[in-house]
Amino acid sequence: MIAVSHLRKSFGGVAVLKDVNVEIAKGEVVSVVGPSGTGKSTFLRCLNRLETPDGGSILVDGVDVTAPGTDLATVRRKMGMVFQNFNLFGNRDVLGNVTAAQCDVLGVPRDAARRKAMDLLERVGLADRAEALPDELSGGQKQRVAIARALAMDPEILLFDEPTSALDPTMVGEVLAVIKDLAKSRMTMLVVTHEMGFARDVSTRVLYMDDGVVYEEGTPDEIFNRPQKPKTVEFVGRICLKQARDMLRLLREGILSDGRVDEIEAQMLLRLAEPFERFGDAKMNLIVSALRQMLSDGVISETESQQISAILGGV
Amino acid sequence: MGLNSGVAGILALFFAVAGCSREDGCEIRTAADLKGRHVAHMSSDFHKRELVALQPDIVFDPYSEYSFAFESLRKGKIAAVSIGDTYADVWTAKYPGEFRVMFAYADDVCCFLLPKNSPLKPKLDAELRKMGAEGTLDAVYHKWVEAAKAGNSLELPRQTAPSGAKELGVACAAISEPWCMVANGEVVGIDMEILTLAANRLGLRLKPKAYSWGGMVDCVNGGRCDVACGGVYTAGGVFPTVDVSEKYADVKMCILVRNEAFGGGAPGLTAFAKSMKASFVRTFVTEDRWKMLADGFVVTLLITFLSALLGTALAFPVWLARTSRVRPIAFCAKAYIAILQGTPVLVLLMVLFYVVFGKADVDALWVAVVGFGLNLSAYAGEMLRSGVDSVPRGQVEAALALGYTPRLAFFRFVLPQAVRTVLPVYRGELIGLLKMTSIVGYIAIGDLTKASDLVRSRTYESFFPIITTAFVYFAASWLLAFAFERFGRRLDPAFGRGRKGGAA
Ligand SMILES: Nc1ncnc2c1ncn2[C@@H]1O[C@H](COP(=O)(O)OP(=O)(O)OP(=O)(O)O)[C@@H](O)[C@H]1O
Ligand SMILES: [Mg+2]
Numbered sequence: 001m002i003a004v005s006h007l008r009k010s011f012g013g014v015a016v017l018k019d020v021n022v023e024i025a026k027g028e029v030v031s032v033v034g035p036s037g038t039g040k041s042t043f044l045r046c047l048n049r050l051e052t053p054d055g056g057s058i059l060v061d062g063v064d065v066t067a068p069g070t071d072l073a074t075v076r077r078k079m080g081m082v083f084q085n086f087n088l089f090g091n092r093d094v095l096g097n098v099t100a101a102q103c104d105v106l107g108v109p110r111d112a113a114r115r116k117a118m119d120l121l122e123r124v125g126l127a128d129r130a131e132a133l134p135d136e137l138s139g140g141q142k143q144r145v146a147i148a149r150a151l152a153m154d155p156e157i158l159l160f161d162e163p164t165s166a167l168d169p170t171m172v173g174e175v176l177a178v179i180k181d182l183a184k185s186r187m188t189m190l191v192v193t194h195e196m197g198f199a200r201d202v203s204t205r206v207l208y209m210d211d212g213v214v215y216e217e218g219t220p221d222e223i224f225n226r227p228q229k230p231k232t233v234e235f236v237g238r239i240c241l242k243q244a245r246d247m248l249r250l251l252r253e254g255i256l257s258d259g260r261v262d263e264i265e266a267q268m269l270l271r272l273a274e275p276f277e278r279f280g281d282a283k284m285n286l287i288v289s290a291l292r293q294m295l296s297d298g299v300i301s302e303t304e305s306q307q308i309s310a311i312l313g314g315v
Numbered sequence: 316m317g318l319n320s321g322v323a324g325i326l327a328l329f330f331a332v333a334g335c336s337r338e339d340g341c342e343i344r345t346a347a348d349l350k351g352r353h354v355a356h357m358s359s360d361f362h363k364r365e366l367v368a369l370q371p372d373i374v375f376d377p378y379s380e381y382s383f384a385f386e387s388l389r390k391g392k393i394a395a396v397s398i399g400d401t402y403a404d405v406w407t408a409k410y411p412g413e414f415r416v417m418f419a420y421a422d423d424v425c426c427f428l429l430p431k432n433s434p435l436k437p438k439l440d441a442e443l444r445k446m447g448a449e450g451t452l453d454a455v456y457h458k459w460v461e462a463a464k465a466g467n468s469l470e471l472p473r474q475t476a477p478s479g480a481k482e483l484g485v486a487c488a489a490i491s492e493p494w495c496m497v498a499n500g501e502v503v504g505i506d507m508e509i510l511t512l513a514a515n516r517l518g519l520r521l522k523p524k525a526y527s528w529g530g531m532v533d534c535v536n537g538g539r540c541d542v543a544c545g546g547v548y549t550a551g552g553v554f555p556t557v558d559v560s561e562k563y564a565d566v567k568m569c570i571l572v573r574n575e576a577f578g579g580g581a582p583g584l585t586a587f588a589k590s591m592k593a594s595f596v597r598t599f600v601t602e603d604r605w606k607m608l609a610d611g612f613v614v615t616l617l618i619t620f621l622s623a624l625l626g627t628a629l630a631f632p633v634w635l636a637r638t639s640r641v642r643p644i645a646f647c648a649k650a651y652i653a654i655l656q657g658t659p660v661l662v663l664l665m666v667l668f669y670v671v672f673g674k675a676d677v678d679a680l681w682v683a684v685v686g687f688g689l690n691l692s693a694y695a696g697e698m699l700r701s702g703v704d705s706v707p708r709g710q711v712e713a714a715l716a717l718g719y720t721p722r723l724a725f726f727r728f729v730l731p732q733a734v735r736t737v738l739p740v741y742r743g744e745l746i747g748l749l750k751m752t753s754i755v756g757y758i759a760i761g762d763l764t765k766a767s768d769l770v771r772s773r774t775y776e777s778f779f780p781i782i783t784t785a786f787v788y789f790a791a792s793w794l795l796a797f798a799f800e801r802f803g804r805r806l807d808p809a810f811g812r813g814r815k816g817g818a819a
Contacts, residue, residue: 091808096808
């Protein structure tokens with residue numbers, strides 16, 4: 001559906017994208033990972049022409065959208081985009097954010113746009129906040145509205161640029177759940193993310209970008225468990241370390257300050273703990289299996305949760 | 316100037332109300348008694364030299380308007396007024412027993428002012444000499460003085476020149492009864508009658524315009540009129556840059572003081588109420604003066620409204636130019652903003668009135684609208700810029716990503732949020748504009764402040780005109796603020812969902 005070849009882009013003499021070659025088929029969920037500043041955002045923004053590429057071609061359904069004279073609005077309508085900072089329209093309520101482009105760009109009648117918007121809000125679990133203003137929503141809710149807003153245009157592909165990076169850890173889950181749900185319904189998606197667990201669970205393919213090129217690509221298993229090239233190995237290791245640090249920070253900052261683990265906390269900890277399983281660390285395995293056990297029981301008893309806390313406290 | 320006289324009036328009022336009478340309780344009999352005392356004089360016609368020769372230790376208080384000097388003298392704020400005998404006659408007759416002329420100390424003459432080297436001067440002089448010889452000048456003088464003493468006004472003689480005839484533009488300082496004042500919406504008085512007679516003989520059509528004193532002087536200096544008048548005493552030689560006509564009246568400068576023997580009638584509440592009522596009637600009812608004030612208010616509103624429209628409309632191009640990527644354009648816009656923000660509007664008005672539109676026959680009202688409009692455009696343009704900058708760039712990208720054109724994204728999302736951000740500042744700017752229009756009297760526009768000046772110059776009382784003017788400005792500002800409150804709420808995205816405020 002999308003074929004990118006020899007894509008180049010530089011900013012003021014600095015080559016950010018040197019030679020990017022990617023093909024994305026319908027129904028694929030492609031995660032893009034890589035160190036900061038390697039042009040992941042730039043790549044996404046070139047796709048929907050928020051940036052003008054310096055060279056190369058981007059074929060969307062066989063049409064080169066980098067050709068001069070291309071109707072940008074048409075290109076962009078096919079590609080929904082979800083930003084790190086949500087970018088909801090501050091002068092419209094939730095419903096207005098989701099209906100605006102339908103009415104203004106597609107010319108959908110107001111009533112039809114509203115019905116569709118309400119369906120989509122239902123889908124992201126925010127039908128009851130339709131009249132809220134962006135300022136009145138939590139980060140997770142804002143991002144879910146932004147996803148509904150992008151979906152309202154019936155895009156062929158959704159581009160996500162670090163959709164959970166600006167979120168409080170407690171809200172990452174709700175946004176990822178919506179994206180997972182989209183993946184299940186075979187939505188074509190390209191997701192720049194630092195959420196390794198998510199990339200592993202959801203994507204059909206992972207692109208590791210570095211140095212302005214797609215440095216290594218493969219299945220989630222190939223990239224995360226058996227990376228081949230040196231930079232990829234280093235990156236995956238760094239990610240694991242970072243997640244361990246995040247986990248400790250969470251612990252210290254008192255998610256568990258009440259002395260017990262509830263379900264949301266258990267899920268968060270599990271997500272963070274995931275990469276460590278394959279290192280075979282004993283303590284970590286203990287935590288993970290205890291958390292799994294706890295969640296599978298469906299109930300979290302006081303003693304169990306205190307037990308976990310005790311183990312976690314010792315990490 | 317309107318604003319200055321307004322401030323002076325409020326100060327005068329303050330002294331009047333506070334009853335601060337620092338010059339009370341001293342009987343003034345001779346020039347020697349003026350030692351160390353405050354004597355008011357009009358900055359225009361003033362014979363300081365002669366007065367100082369009589370008593371070197373006088374404290375001189377310059378006044379911009381006769382009515383304020385009158386009020387101050389009445390309230391005991393000053394010991395005496397140095398003034399022409401014409402005014403002294405009228406005042407003493409109008410307020411019997413309150414004042415007394417102490418002595419006359421200098422001679423002066425009343426003349427018309429003309430731009431330098433005016434071809435009109437010899438013709439006008441010839442007519443004045445003729446009228447003087449016929450005794451017409453004296454007759455006219457006495458007729459108007461008597462009318463003023465009785466508190467009346469007279470009709471001017473008809474103009475006989477056909478309506479298509481060449482015009483004689485007259486700049487009038489119409490605040491000097493009985494020489495020149497506004498009655499029943501018309502500029503009348505000794506000066507006007509003499510000029511009408513002269514114009515009739517010269518086959519010209521008189522076209523008078525009421526300026527403030529300073530505006531009249533600027534006008535003749537700038538050549539914007541053919542002749543200027545308003546009871547101008549010229550022997551003091553204070554008008555070196557213009558030509559002076561033959562005299563049409565002789566006057567004596569004299570010292571007017573309060574009559575200490577005057578008890579001020581029966582004291583008490585009834586008397587006070589009675590005098591207030593009389594003052595009210597003089598200010599509003601006589602000659603339908605309320606109409607003049609009402610018309611003035613309409614003019615004030617009109618100027619405010621039109622210049623707000625113009626300034627706001629121009630804010631867009633100013634903002635576009637200011638944020639242009641073409642360097643020279645952005646630089647010009649920057650200079651435009653800096654100049655307009657850094658110049659007093661009065662100066663801008665004068666430049667427009669005397670230089671830019673100096674030769675063109677443009678109604679002063681439009682000059683004011685352009686002046687205030689340009690001034691507002693600089694501020695509003697900058698407001699728009701800061702408002703637009705305050706809207707996160709990401710929202711535009713989100714709109715573009717949804718297929719919006721940049722223009723549509725701007726009008727749908729950026730502008731409404733920008734406007735909402737700057738609305739309180741903009742509102743303040745418009746209220747400022749409303750009050751700032753009070754200076755337009757300077758270029759012969761009869762706005763509210765000017766109307767109040769003109770009324771005061773007839774009644775010699777500032778209380779009602781100033782209180783009324785202050786109240787009307789306040790009420791208009793309040794209404795404006797209220798309207799904005801309404802409009803601002805409409806712009807609030809939370810509007811109409813039965814909830815107050817934005818963030819919950
Ligand atoms: N508009 C721009 N002007 C100049 N430089 C830019 C611009 N946009 C991006 N860059 C530079 O290009 C490089 C790549 O930026 P990009 O945002 O694409 O990286 P990224 O991989 O998304 O990083 P991150 O993970 O931090 O989001 C960075 O060095 C950035 O400074
Ligand atoms: Mg990025």
